[in-house]
Amino acid sequence: MEFKDKQSIYLQIADYICEQILLGKWPPNERIPSVRDLGGMLEVNPNTIMRTYDFLQNKEIIFNKRGIGYSVSEDAQQRILLYKKERFLxxxxxxxxxxxxxxxxxxxxxxxxxxxxxxxxxxxxx
Incomplete structure (x- = not known):
């Protein structure tokens, strides 16, 4: 993934994850890549991915199933649209x-x- 200078990397990764969810590649209640796996895929430090996952969890776009990993929330698409609209405005x-x-x-x-x-x-x- 190529990152831009104007925005924090963790927010750019959050946008990438939101895009995957909106495109239906990561459906509701399905597991998303682990912190290490996504870090490897995007060639970033796992700590950056963790910061992204914390951010998205606070927005209730993803949730953590203890011992299983992170999954997409049932109403993630609506939450993403609200978050992106708010940020745009x-x-x-x-x-x-x-x-x-x-x-x-x-x-x-x-x-x-x-x-x-x-x-x-x-x-x-x-």
Whole structure:
């Protein structure tokens, strides 16, 4: 996995895990890779994976079955969507707004581009 400089590695790994869950690769109540296994797969220190797992456990996205390992929570997908929405609104959207303001891009322009993006990217949903 290639990591970016702008965000903590453990949060980037959390995003990766959330993506696997949202894609259905790691379904609810199924075991996820162990701390050591995921550390080896992603080539990071197991302590970093442990920090990620603690973070996701606090968000109730995963849970620890004592003696068995970590598993995906039953309602993980909903919790992930809430977490990602919250993070987007608090962290990323203000940067987008700043850029829109500095470049003098109107909300009408954004709306038009957004609608076209949805039509082009998700044609089956229209």
């Amino acid at each position: 608090e962290s990323e959207l203000p940067e987008v707004f700043k850029t829109l303001y500095l470049l003098n891009i109107t909300m009408d322009e954004v709306e038009t581009l957004y609608k076209q993006f949805v039509v082009d990217t998700f044609p089956l949903n229209n």
